[in-house]
Amino acid sequence: MKKEIQMQKIRNYVFDRFHDDATGHDFQHMKRVAETAKYIASEENSNPFICEAAAWLHDIGDSKLFANPEQAIEEMYSFLKSLFIAGEEITQIRDAIKDVSFSKGNVPTTLEGKIVQDADRIDAIGAIGIARTFAYGGAKGQPIYHEENDNNSIQHFYDKLLKIKDLLHTSAARKLAENRHSFMEKYLDQFYKEW
Ligand code: NI
Numbered sequence: 001m002k003k004e005i006q007m008q009k010i011r012n013y014v015f016d017r018f019h020d021d022a023t024g025h026d027f028q029h030m031k032r033v034a035e036t037a038k039y040i041a042s043e044e045n046s047n048p049f050i051c052e053a054a055a056w057l058h059d060i061g062d063s064k065l066f067a068n069p070e071q072a073i074e075e076m077y078s079f080l081k082s083l084f085i086a087g088e089e090i091t092q093i094r095d096a097i098k099d100v101s102f103s104k105g106n107v108p109t110t111l112e113g114k115i116v117q118d119a120d121r122i123d124a125i126g127a128i129g130i131a132r133t134f135a136y137g138g139a140k141g142q143p144i145y146h147e148e149n150d151n152n153s154i155q156h157f158y159d160k161l162l163k164i165k166d167l168l169h170t171s172a173a174r175k176l177a178e179n180r181h182s183f184m185e186k187y188l189d190q191f192y193k194e195w
Contacts, residue, residue: 003049006083007056013079014056023139024132025059029123033058036176037119041112043172050089050112054096055119062101102160108169118173121164126180129161130187145195157188 011034018027037055041048059065061073080090096113099106100120108114124132134144137153145154161184165177 001084006085007049007052009083010053010056010080013076014060017060021065022135023065024135025062025065029132030056030059032123032128033116033119036122037116040115040119040170040172044111044115044170046111046115047092050092050096051115051119053085054093054112054116057093058097058100058116058120060097114169115173118168118170121168122173122176122180125161125164125177126183129180130184133157133161145191154188154191157184 011031014030015027018025018030021027034052034055037051038048040046041051057076060076061069063069066072077090077094080093085093092110092112095110096108096116099108099113100117102121102124108117123129133153133156137144137156143152146152162181165174165181168174168177
């Protein structure tokens with residue numbers, strides 16, 4: 001099967017699982033991460049097919065999003081085999097996905113993994129990151145902000161978003177992050193003024 005057809009089928013597989021998500025992990029998130037990963041892969045001379053495929057699939061089996069994560073991951077590997085993707089490539093995709101999570105704090109062991117993690121983190125910052133933070137907070141019933149209680153969406157900027165620029169692995173991602181980081185700082189200034 002041709003690589004373009006394989007990628008098209010991966011895209012459709014992801015669409016079926018994420019098109020109705022309202023927590024900021026929807027199909028458009030997967031699409032942006034896939035495009036960013038492909039871009040970073042070209043800048044860093046990495047494997048664009050592995051990076052893009054892994055980026056499309058990176059949130060499959062996330063325990064925040066799947067009731068039965070292990071089953072979702074098993075299904076995904078059977079699906080990749082059904083596309084006649086080589087065993088070696090499936091291993092590379094798996095290695096590129098397994099350490100993507102921010103909360104687990106793992107550093108991916110392969111360049112492809114670092115690229116996918118960077119691409120996912122780029123989508124967590126800037127204007128899109130801000131929108132996704134409030135969408136996620138709303139879906140989980142959290143307030144926008146609270147002065148005495150840390151369980152709010154503004155706190156998430158300090159717990160995660162503002163730390164991201166210093167945790168990126170590739171220089172291509174660090175360049176993408178600059179603007180987005182300073183935009184979030186301006187946003188917070190304005191937020192507190194209005195609050
Ligand atoms: Ni993600």
